[in-house]
Amino acid sequence: MCLAIPGRILEIEDAETEFRQGKVDFNGVRKQVNLAFLPDAKVGEYVLVHVGIALHKIDEAEAQRTFALLRELDELDEIS
Amino acid sequence: MKYLDEYRDAALVQSLSAAIRSAVTRPWTLMEVCGGQTHSILKSGLEAFLPPQVSLVHGPGCPVCVTPIELIDKAVALALRPEVIFTSFGDMLRVPGSAHSLFDAKCEGADVRIVYSPLDAVRLAQSNPDRQVIFFAVGFETTAPANAMAVFQASKLGLANFSVLVAHVLVPPAMAALLESPQSRVQGFLAPGHVCTVQGYEEYVPLAERYRVPIVVTGFEPVDILEGTLLCVRQLEEGRAEVENQYSRVVRREGNVAAQRMVREVFAVSPRTWRGIGEIPQSGLQLRDAYRGFDAEERFPLSIGAVREPEVCISGLVLQGIRKPQECPAFGTACTPERPLGAPMVSSEGACAAYYLYGRRNS
Amino acid sequence: MAGETVKNFALQCPVELPSDQRIVMAHGAGGRLTQRLIERVFLPAFANAPLEERHDGALIQPNGARLAFTTDSYVVKPLIFPGGNIGDLAVNGTVNDLAMCGARPLYLSCGFILEEGLPMATLETVVASMRAAALTAGVQIVTGDTKVVDRGKGDGIYINTSGVGVVEGPFTSPARVEPGDAILLSGDIASHGVAILSVRDGLEFEAPIVSDTRELWSLVDALFRAGIDVHCLRDCTRGGVSSALNEVAQARSLMHQIEESAIPVHDAVKGACELLGLDPLYVANEGRFVAWIPAAQAAEALRVLPEGAASIGVVLDKTDPLVVMRSRIGGSRVVDMLSGEQLPRIC
Numbered sequence: 075m076c077l078a079i080p081g082r083i084l085e086i087e088d089a090e091t092e093f094r095q096g097k098v099d100f101n102g103v104r105k106q107v108n109l110a111f112l113p114d115a116k117v118g119e120y121v122l123v124h125v126g127i128a129l130h131k132i133d134e135a136e137a138q139r140t141f142a143l144l145r146e147l148d149e150l151d152e153i154s
Numbered sequence: 155m156k157y158l159d160e161y162r163d164a165a166l167v168q169s170l171s172a173a174i175r176s177a178v179t180r181p182w183t184l185m186e187v188c189g190g191q192t193h194s195i196l197k198s199g200l201e202a203f204l205p206p207q208v209s210l211v212h213g214p215g216c217p218v219c220v221t222p223i224e225l226i227d228k229a230v231a232l233a234l235r236p237e238v239i240f241t242s243f244g245d246m247l248r249v250p251g252s253a254h255s256l257f258d259a260k261c262e263g264a265d266v267r268i269v270y271s272p273l274d275a276v277r278l279a280q281s282n283p284d285r286q287v288i289f290f291a292v293g294f295e296t297t298a299p300a301n302a303m304a305v306f307q308a309s310k311l312g313l314a315n316f317s318v319l320v321a322h323v324l325v326p327p328a329m330a331a332l333l334e335s336p337q338s339r340v341q342g343f344l345a346p347g348h349v350c351t352v353q354g355y356e357e358y359v360p361l362a363e364r365y366r367v368p369i370v371v372t373g374f375e376p377v378d379i380l381e382g383t384l385l386c387v388r389q390l391e392e393g394r395a396e397v398e399n400q401y402s403r404v405v406r407r408e409g410n411v412a413a414q415r416m417v418r419e420v421f422a423v424s425p426r427t428w429r430g431i432g433e434i435p436q437s438g439l440q441l442r443d444a445y446r447g448f449d450a451e452e453r454f455p456l457s458i459g460a461v462r463e464p465e466v467c468i469s470g471l472v473l474q475g476i477r478k479p480q481e482c483p484a485f486g487t488a489c490t491p492e493r494p495l496g497a498p499m500v501s502s503e504g505a506c507a508a509y510y511l512y513g514r515r516n517s
Numbered sequence: 518m519a520g521e522t523v524k525n526f527a528l529q530c531p532v533e534l535p536s537d538q539r540i541v542m543a544h545g546a547g548g549r550l551t552q553r554l555i556e557r558v559f560l561p562a563f564a565n566a567p568l569e570e571r572h573d574g575a576l577i578q579p580n581g582a583r584l585a586f587t588t589d590s591y592v593v594k595p596l597i598f599p600g601g602n603i604g605d606l607a608v609n610g611t612v613n614d615l616a617m618c619g620a621r622p623l624y625l626s627c628g629f630i631l632e633e634g635l636p637m638a639t640l641e642t643v644v645a646s647m648r649a650a651a652l653t654a655g656v657q658i659v660t661g662d663t664k665v666v667d668r669g670k671g672d673g674i675y676i677n678t679s680g681v682g683v684v685e686g687p688f689t690s691p692a693r694v695e696p697g698d699a700i701l702l703s704g705d706i707a708s709h710g711v712a713i714l715s716v717r718d719g720l721e722f723e724a725p726i727v728s729d730t731r732e733l734w735s736l737v738d739a740l741f742r743a744g745i746d747v748h749c750l751r752d753c754t755r756g757g758v759s760s761a762l763n764e765v766a767q768a769r770s771l772m773h774q775i776e777e778s779a780i781p782v783h784d785a786v787k788g789a790c791e792l793l794g795l796d797p798l799y800v801a802n803e804g805r806f807v808a809w810i811p812a813a814q815a816a817e818a819l820r821v822l823p824e825g826a827a828s829i830g831v832v833l834d835k836t837d838p839l840v841v842m843r844s845r846i847g848g849s850r851v852v853d854m855l856s857g858e859q860l861p862r863i864c
Contacts, residue, residue, distance in 0.1 A: 076190060076217075076296035076348040077794045080157040092306055092416075097723075101155045101788025103715075104723040108273060111299060111413040120157060122351060122404050123792075125243070126271025127300040129413065130351045130404045132157055137403040141160070144381070148169040155788060167846040197796075199848020244860035261541050268860065269719050270793075278719075376846050512850040 078124035080132050081107070083117050098123060157403070161375030162198070170380035171203035177387050181207045183339045184386055185332075185475045187325060188346035189216030190374050192505055196512035198376045208387060211339070211475035212505040214328055214431065215346050217292045218245045219473060219497040219504045221321045222427040226251035227458045229290055229319055232450060233264040239282060241275040242290040244268045248491075248500045252462040272304035272318075279308065279316035288450045291318040296348040298322055298439060299413035302420035305441070305448050317450040320440055323426050325349050326357050327437035333365045337476045342386040344372040344379065347401035352417075354409030358397045366395045373401040420445050429497055430470030469496030472505050479506040486510060546755070573614040573752075574680075576688060585620035587611060588679040596639065596673050599712045600727025604646035606803055607676040609732050610754070612654040616734040617750045617806065619689040619741075620682030622654055627661040627678050632671035643674060654732035656680070686741050691768035693748040696834035699815035700773060701808045703736055704729065704825040705781040706758055710800035711789045720861065722792070724785050731804035736822060740808065743821045749809040752802070756854065759798040759840065761807045763854040767838040775830030775852070777844050793861040798842075798852060800859065 079100060086096035091110055098107040098121065108127045109115055121128040186192060192212045195201060201210065214220055230251050233240035240256065247256040247266065260266040265285075269275050272289050279287035291301040301318065308316040325346060332338050345358055350371045358369045368389035372382030382400040389396060399405055417439070426438025441449050466484045471477040479485055479498065489495040491507050498504035543550040560568065567575035574587030591607040608625065615622040627647070631640065651658055658678075687693075708729040715724045733752060740747050751761035758780070766773045782790075782797050790797050810818050815828050830842075840852040 076188070076294060076346070078296065078348045078351070079791045080155070082156075092303065092310065100792050102725055102785030103788040103792060105792065108271075108300075108303065110303065111410055111416070113412065122348075124296055124348060125300045126273050127303065129296070129299070129348070130406075130410055133403050137157065137160075140381075140400075140402065144166055144170070144377070147173050148165070155791060158791065162845050164846045197850060198844040198846050199850045200846070202848050203846075247860070267719060270861065274719055376848075511853050 076124055078122050078129060080120050081105075081123050082120050083109070083115060086115070086117060098128070158375060161373070161377040163377060166377050167203055167380060170377065170384055174208065174380065174384050174387055175205045177384060177391055178205050178207045179391060181209070182341050182387060182390050183209050183211060184342045184344060184383060185211045185213045185340040186344040186372070186379065187213035187215045187329065188349070188374075189213075189219070189504060189508075190348070191215075191344060191346070191372065191379055192508050194374050194376065195379060196508045199512075200376050200379060203380060204383065208383065210383075211478070212472070212508075213343075213475055214332070214428065214473040215294065215325065215349075216473075216498065216504050217294055217297070217321070217323065218249055218500060219469065220323055220428040220431065221246070221249065221292050221497070222429045223251055223461045223463060224427070224458070225319065225321045226255070227461060228451065228456055229256055230254045230259045230264075231456050231458055232288055232319065232454055233259040233266050234262065235286075235454065237286045238454075239265045239267060239278060239285050239287045240290070241267050241269045241278060241287060243292065245500065246290055246292060248494065249497050250494055250500070252459065272301050273307065276304050276307050276311070276313065276316060279313050280311065283315060286315050286317070286453075289316070289318045290321070292321040294323055294325055294346070294349050295353045295417075296346075296351065298417045298421065299352060299410075302416045305420050305445050306416060308448060309445065317448050317453050318441070319450040320421075322421065322439035323428065324423070324437050324439070326361060327434050328428065328431070329361055330365075331431065331434045331437070332474055333361070333367065335474060335476075338474070340367070340475055342368040342390055343370070344382045344386060345369050345397075347371055347373040347378070347405060350399075350401065350405045350409065352409050352413050354407050355397050355399060355405065356407060362395050362397050368395050369397045371397070371399045371401050371405050373403075428473075430473045464495040467496035469498045469506070472496075472498055479509040482506070572618060572690070574618045574620070574682075576618060576684065583684040585615050585618040585682045585684055586679070587614040587618075588677065589614060590675065590677040592672065592675050593713070594672055595716055597642065598716055598728060600708075601730040601803075602643050602646050603674055603676060604643035605650050605728075605730045607678045608647050608650035608654060608656070608658075609730050609803060611678040611680040612650075612656060613733045613752045613804070613806070615680050615682035616732070616737045617689070617752050618682070618684065619686060619737065619747065619750065620684045621738065622656045622680055622682040622732075622734050625651065625656050625658045625678050625680045627658050627676065629661070629663045630671055630675040630677075631663065631665045632673050633665055633668040635673050639673065643676075650732065654734060687746075689747050689750045691749050691765045694765055694769045694771060694809045694832060695748065695811075696771060696832050697812050698748055698809045698832040699812045699818075699828050700762070700775060700830040700832065701810060701815065701818055701822070702758065702780065702827050702829050703733070703806045703808070703822055704804070705783050705786070706753065706802055706805055707786050707790065707795075707797035707800035708783060709803040710757070711786050711795075713801075714793070714861075715789065720793075722789065724789055726783065726785050726789065729802055729804040733804060733806050736806075739821045740810075740818055743817060745810055745814050745818050745821070747808055747810055750806055752806045754803060755801050757797070757799045757801055758805075758807065759852050760854055762840045762852065765807075765809065766840050770836050770838045772833040772835040772837040773830060773840045774833050775840065775842050777842055779827055779829045781825055781827050795859055795861065
C-alpha cells in the first residue's frame with residue numbers, strides 16, 4: 075500500500091502551518107508538495123512523499139549506515 | 155533515482171540472498187503485510203532469491219482490497235447523484251461493488267474523477283462552489299495524515315461543498331486478528347515501512363511480545379525486502395521475537411509526531427469491517443464529532459440494497475495469507491483484472507492482480 | 518492554475534456492462550473489448566481477404582501494384598501538449614501505420630470534425646503542424662473533408678486520416694519472426710504518455726518531457742537501405758511496448774525474452790513513472806517502434822538507427838506465447854498485456 079517516493083526540496087513557500095508547501099524534484103519532475111508535517115525541512119533536503127504530502131525526511135546518515143552493513147555482508151560473502 | 159536505484163542493486167541482492175541461505179536451517183513462513191511490498195516482490199522476481207525454506211505470504215495491506223463492499227456500493231450511489239463530483243485515487247475505480255464499480259457509474263454518466271492527492275479534491279471544491287465534491291478517503295496509516303489534512307483545510311477554508319467517504323483502516327489490529335486466527339501460518343512479519351514512517355513502531359512491540367513473532371519494519375525496494383527477510387529469519391533461527399527496523403532511513407521509533415497529531419485532530423479510532431476478513435474492533439478511523447459535517451454518509455443519507463459478494467471468490471483467505479491467489483478456482487478464468495470478482499484482482503497491489511500480471515509463469 | 522487544476526482524466530471503463538448492449542469506453546481502448554467488437558460487428562459485415570489479415574494497414578495489390586492502405590482517427594485531450602498537438606499525431610500516426618507494413622507513405626486524406634466555437638487560431642496551429650509533419654514524412658495530403666458539430670458535441674477537433682503507401686521491399690509481418698531474432702527498440706520509451714499526463718487536469722507536474730511523436734518511415738527506410746532483412750515492425754502506441762511485444766509473441770506463438778536494464782527510459786520519465794506508480798512498458802509512445810531482425814544484423818541496424826535505439830531482447834525457440842523480462846536484479850517475470858489504460862497507482 076501507500077506508494078511513497080523520495081524527492082528533493084527545491085523551494086518552500088511561506089504559508090500558514092497547515093498550508094505550508096514547496097516544490098519537490100523527483101528525477102527532473104517537479105510537483106507541489108505539502109510540507110506541513112516537516113516544519114524543519116529545508117531546501118536541498120530529501121523527503122518521502124505520499125499523495126502530495128511529505129511524510130518524513132530521509133536520513134542520509136542512516137542510509138549510509140545500512141550500506142556499510144550491507145558491504146560488510148558482501149565482504150563476508152566473498153571470503154566464505 | 156537517489157534512494158531508489160541503490161536499493162535495486164543486483165550485487166547487493168545476490169549477497170543478501172546468500173546471507174539468507176546461510177542463516178536458514180528450517181522452513182519459515184513470513185508475511186509481507188503491505189501490498190506495495192507484494193508488488194515489488196513479484197515485479198522484480200524476488201522470490202527466486204529466497205531459499206526454498208523461506209516462503210512469503212502476502213498480507214492484507216492493500217486499502218483497495220479491504221474496503222468493504224458496502225462502502226463501494228455507497229460510493230457508487232453517491233457518485234450517481236447529479237450534484238456530486240466524486241473524486242478518488244485511481245485504484246478504487248475498478249473495485250467491484252455488489253453490482254457496479256465506480257467505473258460503471260462513470261459509464262452511466264456519473265462525474266467520477268481521479269485525483270493525485272486529497273488536497274486536489276479540496277481545490278476542486280474551491281473552484282466548483284455550485285457542486286458537491288466528495289473524496290473517497292481510503293487508506294492505511296500512511297494516507298491518514300493526507301486525508302486528515304484535506305478535511306482540516308476544508309474546515310479552515312469553510313468549504314460547505316466538500317466531504318469525505320471514510321474507509322480508513324489500521325495495521326496493528328489486523329495483524330493481531332490474523333495471529334488470533336487458528337488457520338494462521340505466519341511466523342514472522344515484514345511490517346509496512348510507510349505506515350511506520352507515520353506511526354513509528356512502538357505499537358508493534360506488544361504484538362511481538364504477546365504472539366512471540368519477530369516483526370521487522372521493512373522498506374519497498376528489493377534490497378530492503380531481502381534485508382528485512384534476513385533480519386526476520388535470523389530472529390526466528392535464534393528464537394528471538396523482537397521489533398527491528400530495517401527501514402531506518404525514514405522510520406523512527408516515534409514516527410512523525412506532527413502527522414499523528416493531525417490524524418488525531420480529525421479522526422477517532424473505531425471498529426471497521428475489512429472486506430474478506432470481517433469486522434475487527436478498533437481497526438479503523440472515523441471522523442470526530444467536530445468534523446462530522448464533512449462526513450459524506452451524514453450529508454447524503456443513503457439507503458443501499460443488501461450487499462453481495464461472489465461466492466467463488468476466496469479473497470478473504472488470500473488477504474489473510476492462508477491461501478495463495480492461484481489456489482482460487484476462479485483465478486485467471488472467471489476472475490481476471492478485466493472482470494474482477496474480488497478486490498485483490500483489481501489493484502495492482504492486490505495479491506491476485508500482482509500474481510496475474512507477473513507470476514503466472516510459475517503457476 | 519491552482520484553482521482550476523482538477524478536472525477530468527480521460528477515464529476508460531474496463532468493466533463490461535452486464536448486457537454488452539451498448540458501447541463503453543473500453544471498446545475503443547485497443548484491448549480485448551475492441552477485439553471482440555471487431556470480431557462480432559465489423560469482420561462479419563465487411564468480410565474480405567485483406568481485412569482478415571487484421572494488420573494496422575491492409576496490403577492490397579490492384580493491377581500488380583503492392584500498396585498498403587490504412588486509416589486512423591485521432592482524439593486527444595488536451596489538443597496541444599508538450600512536444601506536439603493533435604495535428605502531428607494525425608499525420609505521424611497514419612504515416613507510421615504504413616511504415617510498419619514496410620510501405621513508403623505517399624498520400625494522406627484528412628477529415629476534420631470541428632466543434633462550433635473552436636478558436637480559428639487553434640485550428641491554424643494544428644493545420645500548420647500537419648503541414649510540417651507531412652513535409653518531414655514526404656507525404657502529400659491530397660483530399661479532405663470538414664464537418665462542424667454543435668457546441669458541446671465534440672472536444673474541439675477530431676481528425677481522421679487515411680493513407681496509401683507503396684511496398685518496395687518484402688512485406689514485414691509477425692509471420693516472418695524467427696527464433697533467435699534480435700528485438701530492437703528505436704529509442705527511449707514512454708515520453709508521449711508521460712508528456713500528456715503532465716498536462717492532464719488533476720495531475721499536472723512540471724517536467725522537461727516532450728512527446729516522442731515523429732514519423733518513423735525514414736528510420737525504416739534507412740534499415741532497408743542498409744540491407745537489413747527486417748522481419749517485423751510494430752509501433753508502440755496505445756498499450757506501449759508490452760502490447761507490441763505481446764501481439765507478436767501471440768501471433769507467432771514464440772516466447773520473447775527482454776532485459777529490463779536494456780530498455781531506455783529518460784530520467785524524468787522514470788521519475789514521473791515512480792511518482793504515479795506507472796510501468797513505462799505500458800505507457801503510450803507516438804514515435805517508437807520495435808523491430809525483429811536477424812541477430813547477425815543487430816549491430817548494423819543499431820548503427821543505422823538514431824542514438825538511443827537499443828537491442829532489448831531476443832526471440833526464444835519456445836512455443837510459449839509469452840513475454841518474459843529479466844529484472845534489473847536478475848529475477849524474471851511475465852510482462853502481460855494490460856487491459857485498458859494504465860491508471861496512476863497511488864495507494
